Amino acid sequence: MVQDSRCESPSPRTLSRCAPWLLVLVTALAFLNVPQNGFVWEDMELVAENQFIRSFTSARSFLTPAYWRQGHVAPRRAYKPATMWSFAVEYKLWRLNPTAYHVSNVALHGANTVLLLALLRRLLDSRAAFIAALLFAVHPIHTEAVDWVKNRADLLSSFFILTALNLFVGRWPPGGRPNGAGLLEYSVSAIRRTRSSASQQADPPRADFTPDPKSAALGDRPAVRPGWRTAAALLAFVLAVTSKGMGLALCPLLVLYVLLFRHPSRWRSALVATWPFWLVAAIYLGFLSVFIKVDPPWAKAATLAELDAASAVRTGLTYIGLLAFPSGLNMDRGLTGGGIMGLGVPLALILLLMASHLLRMPAWRGATAFSLCWVALTLIPSLHLAQVASRLLAEQRLYLPSAGICMLLGMGTAALGRSPWGRALAMGLALQFAAATMHRGFDWRSDAAIWSDALRKCPGSARAHAMWAQAYTVRGHLDRAIRACRTSLSLPPVYTMAYLILGTALDQKGDSRAAMAALERTVEGFPDHAHAHNILGTIYYRLGQTEKAVAAFKTAAALNPFIYQPHANLGDAYRMAGHLEAAIAEYRRALQIAPSLVRERSLMANLLLRQGDFRQAAAEYESVIAVAPDHPELHNDIGLVYQNLGERPRAMAAFRKAISLKPKYPQAHVNLANVLREEDRVDEAICAYQDAIKADPEFAQAYFNLGDACAALGRREEAIAAYERFLVLWRGAPEFASEARASIQRLRPQRP
Template sequence: MKEKLIHILVVACFAALFYVNSFGNFFVWNDWTLIIENFLIRDWTNLPEIFTSAFWKPLIGEPSQVYRPLVSVSFMADFALWRLQPWGYHLTNVSFHVANSILAYFLMRVYTSPTIALMGSVLFAVHPIHTEAVTYISGRGELLMSFFLLGGTLLFLRDGKRKSWPLYLASLPAFFLALFSKETAAIFPLLLLSADVAAFPSSWRNNPWRQSARQLGPLFVLGLFYLGQMLLVGITATGHPFSAPSFSDHFVLTLKAISLCLGLLLFPLNLHFLHPFGASSPLDFLVALSLALLVAAGWGLRYAARTDCPAATFGISWFVIGLLPLVYYIGLRIPLLEGWIYLPSLGFVLLVALGLDSLKRWTPSCAPLWLTLWIAVMLGGVTFYRNRDWKDDMEISLHAIAASPNNPLALRLAGNAYMRHGNIPEAERMFQKGLGLAPADPGLHRSLAAAYRFMGKEADAVTHYQEALKSTLEEPYAYWLLGHYYLRRGKLVEAEKYFSEAVRKFPYSSELHSDLARAHHLQGNLAAAETELRAALRISPYSTVLKANLETILSQRKP
């Protein structure tokens, strides 16, 4: 017991110590939309609406099919405690990271010795690739998802060891909460299966039917969650407004991403927010390397099973399965983000710990542990330094541009940062440079239009809004912006036209229906306004604002 407490204290200290300087960082990028500008988190009476709304509700142009109510609830709790003091939100993120590092220690102890579990969990606690998930407040989805997945997996494995149904039943709500935190938690049945096989190989050989039956509960949870999501929020598991790459491109890009992930874990020196990877051929070196790594992983699993090494079996399978969400993200054409590697990195650091422990064949028995602690301090120093890059949106934007000077997305983010800091000419320059590299990028056109609108260049703003429409005819965001532009200028017919088109293209947003209702109301079309408000309430049935607007319309329709 004393050894366990010491190990927990060491892991917690390493996990917290190298993130202390993040408490001085400000809100960055999506934090503005999800926290500062998100009035839903400011009142607990909005809790029902949070659970019946898409996560990216404020950003119609984002993949609004994403459903992460627990992240919003955590921001709501933060706001109640800290209001808009960033250090409080950072404290919550670091606390979850400390908890995850401790859970990682206990999970590794299922498969290996306490010393190796300590080595692996310390490396997990300090690895610099985690700064995006920990230091970036909006990266909390990864932290929450990992917390509930790790906790649920431990309960599930304890049931397998003790044959305790209460533990088994207690693990299922944890998986529900993981799914409420981030959609990629859908991989948890595969993670559980691999963890269970690695922990109890003899049970799978002797009683495969009972072990297989234990997997039905997690599958039931997954199906029930997606059914509830569809009924409550009106969205499906996979829908999004973006076009997916072809199957061959998808496959090749996924392979390339695997090599990039492994490279960042092995050599965390070129860390930055965006890691774009364009189209590649099957002959690309990184693609070939990924294929070789997958073959090596398969051979390693077979060798670990034959030599009875459950830790290696668990580490390899957890890492490979944990990378499966890359398939989903690449389908959304999103550049590789370091936060995605948070959960699968647990398998990687366990394999590293096993490798370091093997050195005791030729060195004193305590040497691997001290070597691991020295490596952890070095990695922690990189993490401490990396935290400074996330000081504010300007700092991280400039860092992203320095790493990828010709990345249109990095230029757009930097331009938006300049906009927030009031430097409109520099923002315009960033957007123009981005359009020079990607003339059809709708996000750059929208951002440049916003800059022109701020400068009073209304004609130029409309021109770029129109260009955004040409670039992506299926995206509703540009239609919504144009609707607001004409609404502000009192051109109600044009506003109604663009709001109607936005609703047609994306009918899942209560905000779009509400704006269309406003355009109808201002024109005196009360019946149409009532129809749109009722449609908005079907999407967000607990919105007090929508209810009040509907009552106003109904009172005006009374004879």
């Protein structure tokens, strides 16, 4: 018997199970080059240099309103403790390895793609859901959200929004027809009935809606514990809004889902189930207003006449253009009349034509309305009712709105049926998106790369020139950085932060007075910029203007009590002036903010040692050694503390540890020898002094102490030679030289 050699097609269930894994694989391939990238721009302040993520104890500050009012990079704008805690957890796991943070972002994006697929499978047919999720996975507009570590907030908030939606839809599944008839279907039916009743007397109107028998039988009573889904969805909503404020979009999306996908007879129970979400949203907004002091978006406009509707329209058209045609992606995009904004109008019309075609098809009517409203609801917060000084346009803000566009495109291609044209369109669009995403990923490999790309696409951007200069300042290319800053300052409108970058570059080059002038311009433009005051204070101090330096440090500390640098600098200033108590107090404040600081803790311990507070000094040295066990100087210092406390074995162990870490450390050899002499082990002490001289033949102190040790054993010639060598090398206090001469005279035999 001849058997059919053709393989059987995979079952729909098999394809359904493979789809999520396929999407995860596609996501990983599209963002394959992301893990090799480093930290860029605000990643430095939020992650790499953020002392608060370095311990769970200090991370508690993320829960306090004071941190978000004064300590955050963008004060009085948001409350995102969940995002910052995610960085703290990652720091605990892999410190400051940028690859790990990037992998986490890619993993979150993959999870969001799978969650979107799960949601759309409940609302669309499986083919449209898969195409939409596939386009979402590889959409180039997501590169800024995924490739930029600090945009974890967008990914995390979207993750919890999609989780909450899936849980809510699982608790309140679409009622009636599985195609999502809901409000639109009911409204269309009502209009038809009204027209019919006007022409003839008929029975009272009834909904032209045929519930699914299985759904009607089950009603709104899931088989197992329905309450847990709502509670879990509410918890996910809390995490969404504490990841980023855009999580508030969940509330209208839930109402929209109920109206579009559930039978009108079942609206009430599902709508009532949304009230806890609205309550949480109201509490969150009240918390922002009262405790974080966040101003509403329209607060910058004094009157309604000042609200810039034209700016909002231009922003919306630009965003629509980027969502539909993600070309020319740019880190520093402005509102211009051409380019992608010019494409926004025709692209918006094309999308509307596609949507209108789908709205005529009963099978896609509810889902099409849902996708359009999704885009509008999630995009509205990104439109500017009043002009703002920060980034007018940011591609990261399109992460969640892009899901609505992908839904629309998925339905549009699926509506073509299983024809070759439909498959070719879906495959071509996905491949084009994936290629653009991977290409854009290379631009995010470093600060210099992303800002060079921005300059190439927008050479007239003052900020792009300034940020490019900052990237080269970090790399030590100071002349190029200074030229770029001067170019930035010559372009309108003036980007005041360029003065800060210019001042930093000039200061590193050694031109302190020019740096001081640039930083003074910075604090004139941004009087509340704590870091600018702090850097200006360091320059004042270097120029000998101590009073102005201390005043600048105090201003910086008052403006932002969550940064340690002003307190550390005040401690240095007081220490050099001899005000030991004040210096210790400032170092303590710095360590309260950043407990892992090694330099400040060791300096404070040294001051305590100088004050004679040996017990407290020992405790501080032990704390800092626990953090930095490989610093030989710390072991040497704590050895001195133990010596003063009379704990000679611990002192010798500390000195030997310092020597093991740094064999050519003459002071540690001398200190060890001194303790050995106290133990009456003079021969061993002499060997230790000789080791110090081998480590540094010019170390005068070793010769003086060696002379004392040799004299104690009656080795006159060796003692005299050591003292004479000391007199040749010594440049310190004259009383030691006098003592050495007296010892020589005493040791030399007296002539008769």
